[in-house]
Amino acid sequence: MTSPTYSAAHWGIYELRPGAGGDPQIAPLAADPDPTPIGLDQLAPEVEALRVSRPAVRKGWLEGRSAMGRGEEPFVEVDWDVALDLVAGEIARIREAHGNEAIFAGSYGWASAGRFHHAQSQLHRFYNCIGGYVRSVDSYSLGAGRVVMPHIVADMDSSNASHTSWEVLAEHCQLFVAFGGVPLKNAQVSSSGAGRHRARAGLESLAASGARIVNFSPMRGNLVTGGTVEWVPIRPGTDTAVMLALAHEVVCHPQFDRSFIDSHTVGFGRFVPYLLGEADGVAKTPEWAEEISTVPAGFLRALAGEMLAKRTMLNAAWALQRAAHGEQAFWALVTLAATLGQIGLPGGGYGIGYGAMNVMGSAHVRIPGPVLPQGSNPVTAFIPCARFADMLLHPGETFTYNGDRHRYPHIRLVHWAGGNPFHHHQDLNRLRRAWALPDTIVIQENYWTSAARHGDIVLPATISLERDDIGFATREGYYIAMRKARAPYGEARDDHAILAGLAERLGAHHAFSQGRGTQDWLRHIYEENRARVVGAGIELPDYDVFRETGLIDLSRHDDPFVMHAEFRRDAAAHPLATPSGRIEIFSERIAGFALEDCPGHAAWREPFEWLGGALAARYPLHLISDQPERRLHGQLDPAPYSRAGKVAGREGVHVNPQDAEARRIGDGEIVELFNDRGRCLAGVIVDLGLMRGVVRLSTGAWYDPDGDLDRHGNPNVLTLDRAASGLSQGCSAHTCLVEIRKWQGPLPPVRAFDPPTFVVAHPR
Numbered sequence: 001m002t003s004p005t006y007s008a009a010h011w012g013i014y015e016l017r018p019g020a021g022g023d024p025q026i027a028p029l030a031a032d033p034d035p036t037p038i039g040l041d042q043l044a045p046e047v048e049a050l051r052v053s054r055p056a057v058r059k060g061w062l063e064g065r066s067a068m069g070r071g072e073e074p075f076v077e078v079d080w081d082v083a084l085d086l087v088a089g090e091i092a093r094i095r096e097a098h099g100n101e102a103i104f105a106g107s108y109g110w111a112s113a114g115r116f117h118h119a120q121s122q123l124h125r126f127y128n129c130i131g132g133y134v135r136s137v138d139s140y141s142l143g144a145g146r147v148v149m150p151h152i153v154a155d156m157d158s159s160n161a162s163h164t165s166w167e168v169l170a171e172h173c174q175l176f177v178a179f180g181g182v183p184l185k186n187a188q189v190s191s192s193g194a195g196r197h198r199a200r201a202g203l204e205s206l207a208a209s210g211a212r213i214v215n216f217s218p219m220r221g222n223l224v225t226g227g228t229v230e231w232v233p234i235r236p237g238t239d240t241a242v243m244l245a246l247a248h249e250v251v252c253h254p255q256f257d258r259s260f261i262d263s264h265t266v267g268f269g270r271f272v273p274y275l276l277g278e279a280d281g282v283a284k285t286p287e288w289a290e291e292i293s294t295v296p297a298g299f300l301r302a303l304a305g306e307m308l309a310k311r312t313m314l315n316a317a318w319a320l321q322r323a324a325h326g327e328q329a330f331w332a333l334v335t336l337a338a339t340l341g342q343i344g345l346p347g348g349g350y351g352i353g354y355g356a357m358n359v360m361g362s363a364h365v366r367i368p369g370p371v372l373p374q375g376s377n378p379v380t381a382f383i384p385c386a387r388f389a390d391m392l393l394h395p396g397e398t399f400t401y402n403g404d405r406h407r408y409p410h411i412r413l414v415h416w417a418g419g420n421p422f423h424h425h426q427d428l429n430r431l432r433r434a435w436a437l438p439d440t441i442v443i444q445e446n447y448w449t450s451a452a453r454h455g456d457i458v459l460p461a462t463i464s465l466e467r468d469d470i471g472f473a474t475r476e477g478y479y480i481a482m483r484k485a486r487a488p489y490g491e492a493r494d495d496h497a498i499l500a501g502l503a504e505r506l507g508a509h510h511a512f513s514q515g516r517g518t519q520d521w522l523r524h525i526y527e528e529n530r531a532r533v534v535g536a537g538i539e540l541p542d543y544d545v546f547r548e549t550g551l552i553d554l555s556r557h558d559d560p561f562v563m564h565a566e567f568r569r570d571a572a573a574h575p576l577a578t579p580s581g582r583i584e585i586f587s588e589r590i591a592g593f594a595l596e597d598c599p600g601h602a603a604w605r606e607p608f609e610w611l612g613g614a615l616a617a618r619y620p621l622h623l624i625s626d627q628p629e630r631r632l633h634g635q636l637d638p639a640p641y642s643r644a645g646k647v648a649g650r651e652g653v654h655v656n657p658q659d660a661e662a663r664r665i666g667d668g669e670i671v672e673l674f675n676d677r678g679r680c681l682a683g684v685i686v687d688l689g690l691m692r693g694v695v696r697l698s699t700g701a702w703y704d705p706d707g708d709l710d711r712h713g714n715p716n717v718l719t720l721d722r723a724a725s726g727l728s729q730g731c732s733a734h735t736c737l738v739e740i741r742k743w744q745g746p747l748p749p750v751r752a753f754d755p756p757t758f759v760v761a762h763p764r
């Protein structure tokens with residue numbers, strides 16, 4: 001066999017060999033023990049059929065700059081020069097009239113792997129060269145977690161990269177207690193590129209070691225080890241109550257030893273009165289938690305005792321904080337782990353998101369990778385990313401964030417590259433009302449996604465397989481010389497080239513490019529990184545050898561890791577980056593923010609919507625809109641692999657047999673999910689692995705609106721667009737009640753994968 005070239009994607013590293021018709025054959029990396037099929041479909045004809053091939057402008061915008069008709073009107077294809085002149089002209093007009101604070105280029109999204117052609121980095125660099133833009137902070141992934149965790153233990157980036165390795169868990173962990181499982185479907189990816197997929201083997205070796213494995217979860221299937229897993233159904237949104245009850249039992253147990261609390265934490269004394277009920281008259285006992293969560297009190301009591309007796313690792317899925325008061329679940333987890341006193345011991349302590357991505361539990365060396373310098377942004381206005389619709393709907397209004405008060409800017413121009421708000425945002429009917437407000441919306445996309453269809457000016461971007469790049473992701477163990485493997489589709493251009501064209505029109509070409517072409521940039525950011533990692537004892541070959549080699553395997557530097565081991569050994573010499581240098585069971589700083597929805601210690605707060613609340617009488621099913629197994633968000637939804645998971649062409653909704661029976665719906669039938677915010681169709685999958693009262697409709701079916709109805713099965717027409725709390729303003733997608741019923745009328749066809757209509761323009 002010929003030796004391959006390589007490409008990196010969020011799903012893994014792929015080996016490319018010459019194929020038919022100028023396209024490469026794509027195969028998984030031979031060294032990957034558990035590759036995912038997702039990326040093999042990147043060039044499938046069904047996917048290619050949706051490429052944006054030429055720049056396109058919405059008819060009403062082209063003819064009269066009209067903001068009306070987004071998402072409904074046809075497009076007019078234009079030449080690149082026309083499109084770039086239009087965008088540059090609009091940027092210039094808006095800067096002149098309203099300043100750079102009127103431009104939103106926060107542009108949240110995963111884009112594609114590759115350190116140079118990272119769409120957001122390119123976009124931010126471009127705007128920084130012309131006076132700045134309104135940015136977004138945090139992520140939809142970890143909106144609440146990113147804000148709360150630095151106050152109490154560690155920032156999320158360092159936490160993600162320093163989880164105790166799978167090898168150590170298999171050797172030392174005796175009891176693994178998960179909240180929300182360790183979903184192998186999610187561990188298929190790592191942002192910027194997964195390397196060897198290791199989570200499955202990690203779980204298998206943990207099970208083989210004889211560890212007891214317990215999973216608190218509304219569904220069974222998110223923790224599979226090949227051995228025994230005890231599934232404990234829990235009402236969604238109530239994990240904090242269960243964690244508090246476990247902490248209550250630990251603290252009241254005769255074996256409780258508070259030496260770790262005394263030496264490595266602060267604020268225990270201010271938390272205990274709440275835990276014991278001295279502060280509010282409600283002791284956080286297992287009986288109290290059973291009432292809230294439906295988990296039997298006796299089970300919790302016994303488990304708490306066993307946690308004290310065994311080397312115990314606790315794990316929380318990120319989903320727990322993508323919810324109302326999401327901060328509390330992470331804080332309660334760390335608090336519970338602190339009461340057990342095993343943080344920093346091999347196989348003990350806590351994890352935040354084993355399974356959420358491939359990186360968690362990696363033993364590969366932790367070094368920084370190559371980056372495109374983004375410059376600095378003179379505009380100070382920003383939003384927490386999930387407040388996007390709020391910002392458009394409420395310009396000038398204030399919001400709180402991490403203890404400060406800020407004001408929403410008034411946005412006239414939205415420019416997106418590498419993300420899909422019509423995938424990621426909640427309450428899409430509300431988003432559409434907000435989306436109608438700006439003067440102009442520019443979208444750089446590979447495909448005719450719902451975001452592209454809702455744009456005014458759509459600029460076709462190349463995909464990773466059409467450009468040279470450098471692949472690298474934290475602790476994934478490889479540098480990859482990504483090799484251009486085919487010509488660009490249609491007239492697609494690299495995001496860098498698109499923005500260079502705009503920079504030129506705005507007199508910022510040199511500032512943007514610094515006189516470098518793409519190849520010069522690749523060499524530059526690689527060599528800069530090569531010099532930087534020498535300090536970590538990593539010797540990389542020079543750029544030319546790197547490109548020739550294709551793949552640099554760092555696994556000989558592997559070093560199994562124990563999270564917080566140094567801090568445990570000597571807290572004075574290795575303090576945490578919290579205000580006290582210790583774990584903050586009570587945070588003076590957060591308490592000082594005086595927020596009712598986020599007090600100074602982990603606390604149970606009723607979610608906005610939940611099965612224990614009043615709204616459940618009208619909408620008695622909790623909707624879990626989790627990450628999809630067969631794609632990454634909306635990416636590659638048109639692919640055969642994703643479509644094979646659908647039910648009669650629509651996304652599958654998992655329903656417990658009793659809930660299905662009560663509504664007289666069966667496998668394969670089309671139902672309507674609805675609440676006060678919207679409606680969507682989906683195909684029923686009756687599923688014994690789901691607790692009663694919970695339905696599961698994964699995200700990522702391309703949004704296909706017909707009025708307030710989505711025809712394809714996108715859960716974000718149903719989810720709530722409300723901040724997790726006034727601390728973080730994080731996304732709370734997992735807090736959502738719905739009802740379902742059999743669809744009675746004629747079935748509207750799914751149009752999500754039909755390309756838009758193109759017409760010829762009639763300029764006035």
Ligand SMILES: Nc1nc2c(c(=O)[nH]1)N[C@H]1C(S)=C(S)[C@@H](COP(=O)(O)OP(=O)(O)OC[C@H]3O[C@@H](n4cnc5c(=O)[nH]c(N)nc54)[C@H](O)[C@@H]3O)O[C@H]1N2
Pocket residue numbers: 108109110111112117119140141142322417418419420421423424425426444445446447449461462463464495625626627632633634635699715716719733734
């Ligand atoms: N209900 C609900 N909603 C959720 C979640 C949930 O759990 N429940 N999860 C949330 C989370 S955690 C996340 S991270 C978000 C994900 O939301 P997004 O990251 O916005 O979703 P993607 O579909 O990955 O969008 C990336 C887009 O970038 C495009 N793209 C890829 N490569 C390039 C490139 O090189 N150039 C350009 N110009 N474009 C490119 C792709 O075609 C794709 O359309 O969704 C959030 N939404």
Ligand SMILES: Nc1nc2c(c(=O)[nH]1)N[C@H]1C(S)=C(S)[C@@H](COP(=O)(O)OP(=O)(O)OC[C@H]3O[C@@H](n4cnc5c(=O)[nH]c(N)nc54)[C@H](O)[C@@H]3O)O[C@H]1N2
Pocket residue numbers: 140141142179180181183185186187188189216217218219222234235236237238239317318319320322353355356357624625626627628629630631632633734
């Ligand atoms: N294949 C694939 N993998 C992905 C992604 C993808 O789109 N596709 N997206 C990636 C991204 S951007 C992110 S941020 C991560 C996200 O990782 P997570 O946020 O962990 O992912 P989810 O799939 O939303 O949820 C994980 C599990 O939590 C459970 N769960 C939901 N609500 C509750 C609850 O209240 N209590 C308990 N105990 N369990 C609950 C769900 O049943 C689900 O199985 O995944 C990444 N991995």
Ligand SMILES: [Mo]
Pocket residue numbers: 139140141142
């Ligand atoms: Mo995410």
